[in-house]
Amino acid sequence: MHALEQKILTEGIVLSDQVLKVDAFLNHQIDPKLMQQIGVEFAQRFKAAGISKIVTIEASGIAPAVMAGLELDVPVIFARKYQSLTLKDDLYRSKVFSFTKQTESTIAISKKHIAADDHVLIIDDFLANGHAALALVDLIQQAGATVCGIGIVIEKSFQSGRQLLDEKGFHVESLARVKSLTEGQVTFVREESN
Amino acid sequence: MHALEQKILTEGIVLSDQVLKVDAFLNHQIDPKLMQQIGVEFAQRFKAAGISKIVTIEASGIAPAVMAGLELDVPVIFARKYQSLTLKDDLYRSKVFSFTKQTESTIAISKKHIAADDHVLIIDDFLANGHAALALVDLIQQAGATVCGIGIVIEKSFQSGRQLLDEKGFHVESLARVKSLTEGQVTFVREESN
Numbered sequence: 001m002h003a004l005e006q007k008i009l010t011e012g013i014v015l016s017d018q019v020l021k022v023d024a025f026l027n028h029q030i031d032p033k034l035m036q037q038i039g040v041e042f043a044q045r046f047k048a049a050g051i052s053k054i055v056t057i058e059a060s061g062i063a064p065a066v067m068a069g070l071e072l073d074v075p076v077i078f079a080r081k082y083q084s085l086t087l088k089d090d091l092y093r094s095k096v097f098s099f100t101k102q103t104e105s106t107i108a109i110s111k112k113h114i115a116a117d118d119h120v121l122i123i124d125d126f127l128a129n130g131h132a133a134l135a136l137v138d139l140i141q142q143a144g145a146t147v148c149g150i151g152i153v154i155e156k157s158f159q160s161g162r163q164l165l166d167e168k169g170f171h172v173e174s175l176a177r178v179k180s181l182t183e184g185q186v187t188f189v190r191e192e193s194n
Numbered sequence: 195m196h197a198l199e200q201k202i203l204t205e206g207i208v209l210s211d212q213v214l215k216v217d218a219f220l221n222h223q224i225d226p227k228l229m230q231q232i233g234v235e236f237a238q239r240f241k242a243a244g245i246s247k248i249v250t251i252e253a254s255g256i257a258p259a260v261m262a263g264l265e266l267d268v269p270v271i272f273a274r275k276y277q278s279l280t281l282k283d284d285l286y287r288s289k290v291f292s293f294t295k296q297t298e299s300t301i302a303i304s305k306k307h308i309a310a311d312d313h314v315l316i317i318d319d320f321l322a323n324g325h326a327a328l329a330l331v332d333l334i335q336q337a338g339a340t341v342c343g344i345g346i347v348i349e350k351s352f353q354s355g356r357q358l359l360d361e362k363g364f365h366v367e368s369l370a371r372v373k374s375l376t377e378g379q380v381t382f383v384r385e386e387s388n
Contacts, residue, residue: 029307030256030270032263058253059272062224063260069226076224078253113223 001041001175005188007034008154008176014184018156026125026153027060038175039067042123042151045173046072049148051121053077053114055136057096057107060125064153068123077114079107079139092142096135109139116144127152127174130161137170154178157189195235195369199382201228202348202370208378212350220319220347221254232369233261236317236345239367240266243342245315247271247308249330251290251301254319258347262317271308273301273333286336290329303333310338321346321368324355331364348372351383 011024025031042064054076056065062078069076091108098105114120122136133150140147147170155162155174158181165172177189205218219225236258248270250259256272263270285302292299308314316330327344334341341364349356349368352375359366371383 023304024307025269028271028274028304030260030263030272032260032270033267035260036264059256059274062253062256063270066224066226066229066257066260069224070230073227075219076226076257077222078224080222080253110217110222113218 001038003034003037004153004176007031008178008186012186014181014186017180017182018159020154020156020178020181020186022154026063030063032063035063035067038064038153039069039071041175042068042121042173043071046121046149046151046171049121049171050119051148052117052119053145054121054123055079055109055114055140056123057081057132057136061123064125064151065123068121068151072121074121075113077109079109079136081105081107092139094135094138094142097129097131107135107139111143114140114143114145118143118145119148120145121149121151122147123151123153125153127155127161127165127172128159130164133161133165149173151175156181195232197228197231198347198370201225202372202380206380208375208380211375211377212353214348214350214372214375214380216348220257224257226257229257229261232258232347233263233265235369236262236315236367237265240315240343240345240365243315243365244313245342246311246313247339248315248317249273249303249308249334250317251275251326251330255317258319258345259317262315262345266315268315269307271303273303273330275299275301286333288329288332288336291323291325301329301333305337308334308337308339312337312339313342314339315343315345316341317345317347319347321349321355321359321366322353324358327355327359343367345369350375 013021057079090111093108149171152174155177157177179189207215251273284305287302343365346368351371373383
């Protein structure tokens with residue numbers, strides 16, 4: 001997705017050859033118009049999949065997921081990273097290890113908001129090792145629901161997540177595929193479909 | 195806002211005479227079309243204020259804030275509740291006590307994303323005692339920026355927050371004003387402007 005790649009090139013900050021900081025438009029400050037374009041793009045790529053619900057993780061997944069939900073006209077659920085007082089229902093839980101933060105956390109969604117007949121699109125801001133995506137897959141499969149696809153805003157293609165998800169047979173669509181962050185430069189995977 | 199009040203009446207759950215659970219469309223599952231209507235309504239109410247930036251708190255403030263940002267064509271910043279590895283910049287910090295969770299946490303925004311000449315609209319999902327809103331005001335004022343207004347999705351008018359913010363002279367707009375949650379029933383404050 002050209003507009004997203006341009007935004008990464010102009011406003012992304014390469015912190016190391018592993019870490020790309022996009023706090024200027026996605027992870028802290030959010031560019032609403034870019035999120036809308038991202039939502040339209042996800043909807044375009046997954047509209048044939050019969051999606052009934054979108055699942056993401058707080059907090060940075062929410063903006064792109066809600067914009068995709070608006071386009072696809074389906075509800076969005078964000079998995080919570082902790083159990084709040086008002087989230088007491090029976091929960092599906094899964095553990096996820098954050099590459100960025102080097103911590104393990106438990107994510108959860110309420111059983112009442114996902115059903116066995118749901119066809120779910122997972123959306124997340126980053127794909128690195130795939131741990132977050134697989135934890136979301138786990139939550140959805142606990143409900144007996146179907147994972148129809150995984151939409152990623154920024155994929156770090158030099159880490160193992162994409163290959164892992166491909167090998168498991170998931171339909172993955174990443175709007176920007178970062179090939180490398182070496183020497184402070186962002187380079188992208190070039191595909192015919194881009 | 196009629197559509198929001200109707201949603202609260204049909205899908206909100208009164209957990210006690212203090213706690214209204216809206217996990218079906220705002221705090222866990224999100225209704226994207228309702229969020230869009232909320233964004234349009236906030237933009238309508240604050241469009242004359244010369245807003246240059248919206249500030250909210252993760253996670254439930256993000257969806258309504260991004261929709262308002264889309265309408266007002268301004269960036270959105272969400273204050274983070276913890277310091278992540280990629281959020282290392284100089285930060286403005288403030289403490290906030292959560293009524294719902296009965297815990298104190300530190301929220302922070304990066305100094306680089308807010309400037310002294312910013313005219314800021316604060317958006318949050320709930321207004322109870324006003325602690326979260328005042329912590330956001332504190333962050334914005336640390337930057338020397340101007341708080342132009344505070345937009346709340348659901349105000350619990352029987353708690354002290356609204357009066358506190360009014361007394362401090364802020365322009366507060368709440369899209370649903372809950373007068374009472376007694377006996378398991380939601381009743382709303384009736385205003386001419388509703």
